Amino acid sequence: MTIEGRYVRNKKTLTDEDQHKLANSCVAIVGCGGLGGYIAEELARIGVGRLVLIDGDRLEVSNLNRQIMATELNIGQWKVEAARDRLRSVNSEVKVEIIKEWFKEEKGPEMFQEVDLVFDALDSLATRVELERVCHSLKLPLVFASIAGWFGQIGVSLPGDFSVLRLFGRGERGVESTWGNPAFTPAVLASLSVAEGVKLLAGRMPALHRAWLQVDLLTMEFERFEINNT
Amino acid sequence: MRVTVKLFATFRDGRFKVEEKNLSEDSRVLDILQLLNISPEEVAICLVNGKDVKEQHLLKDGDTIALFPPVGGG
Numbered sequence: 024m025t026i027e028g029r030y031v032r033n034k035k036t037l038t039d040e041d042q043h044k045l046a047n048s049c050v051a052i053v054g055c056g057g058l059g060g061y062i063a064e065e066l067a068r069i070g071v072g073r074l075v076l077i078d079g080d081r082l083e084v085s086n087l088n089r090q091i092m093a094t095e096l097n098i099g100q101w102k103v104e105a106a107r108d109r110l111r112s113v114n115s116e117v118k119v120e121i122i123k124e125w126f127k128e129e130k131g132p133e134m135f136q137e138v139d140l141v142f143d144a145l146d147s148l149a150t151r152v153e154l155e156r157v158c159h160s161l162k163l164p165l166v167f168a169s170i171a172g173w174f175g176q177i178g179v180s181l182p183g184d185f186s187v188l189r190l191f192g193r194g195e196r197g198v199e200s201t202w203g204n205p206a207f208t209p210a211v212l213a214s215l216s217v218a219e220g221v222k223l224l225a226g227r228m229p230a231l232h233r234a235w236l237q238v239d240l241l242t243m244e245f246e247r248f249e250i251n252n253t
Numbered sequence: 254m255r256v257t258v259k260l261f262a263t264f265r266d267g268r269f270k271v272e273e274k275n276l277s278e279d280s281r282v283l284d285i286l287q288l289l290n291i292s293p294e295e296v297a298i299c300l301v302n303g304k305d306v307k308e309q310h311l312l313k314d315g316d317t318i319a320l321f322p323p324v325g326g327g
Contacts, residue, residue: 054327056327057326057327058327059327143327144327145327146325146326146327147325148323148325151325168327169324169325169326169327170324170326170327171262171263171322171323171324171325171326172262172263173262174261174262174263174324175324176324189298189305190297190298191297191323191325193296193297193298193323194294194297194323194325196323196325197297197322197323197324197325197326198262198263198322198323198324198325199324199325199326201263202263204326209327237261237262237321239261239262242270246261248300248303248319249303251303251304251305
């Protein structure tokens, strides 16, 4: 449903030209949990034309503390279906495609057909590294974010960078396995991701290319670190 | 020699945010980890003066070491 004035409050942060670019963009969100749900919500509200949501999981009770797509009424539903249903009522102008599968490196080229930008909202270190590899081979920009407890990391990886490999190349699971993920951390990191993603879609330079922001919501410190490709 | 050690995220729990440490000459990053009771497997990123290093890296007087645990949730 086209609603006159829907994007009025995007001005003048976004120009008409920016808004037009967003409307003609296709974005893939890999992982539709804490981070991915908020990322999808914000991209739909801001007016990205097409979203591809990828997640092979169903909603469960433990998702209710933080995942915006989870409600008491949809426990057991596929996460991507729950997201599609919610987004339809938020912005029916957005085309939402869903893939009820886990991301795998060999499926990347098929999953990312016609995609302009990818968001890494995964929860596995090894799969994050695979995703970066696929994005680079397809010449796609990638915005990555991760969370654990009060803490998060977010950055941008463009083809030729190996930011994700540098940050997530060691170990199997992060400290989220003991610190969990409270409601506020995914919301903050998802918003930071979308801010960077919108710049990329509008053809501007992201602020966190070859860098990452280390977010600490306990001390309220945001510290930027450079990633030098050595 | 004196070095500055900066800890991030959950590494601060029960330790500190930033501290200066006195170390013997020829100390490596691994010696700092031992001092802090952090095993090398717990470290996702180790920067010395902003550059990625391994735990065998030899430290110099005045170095700043930054240690980050893996933050991988989504």
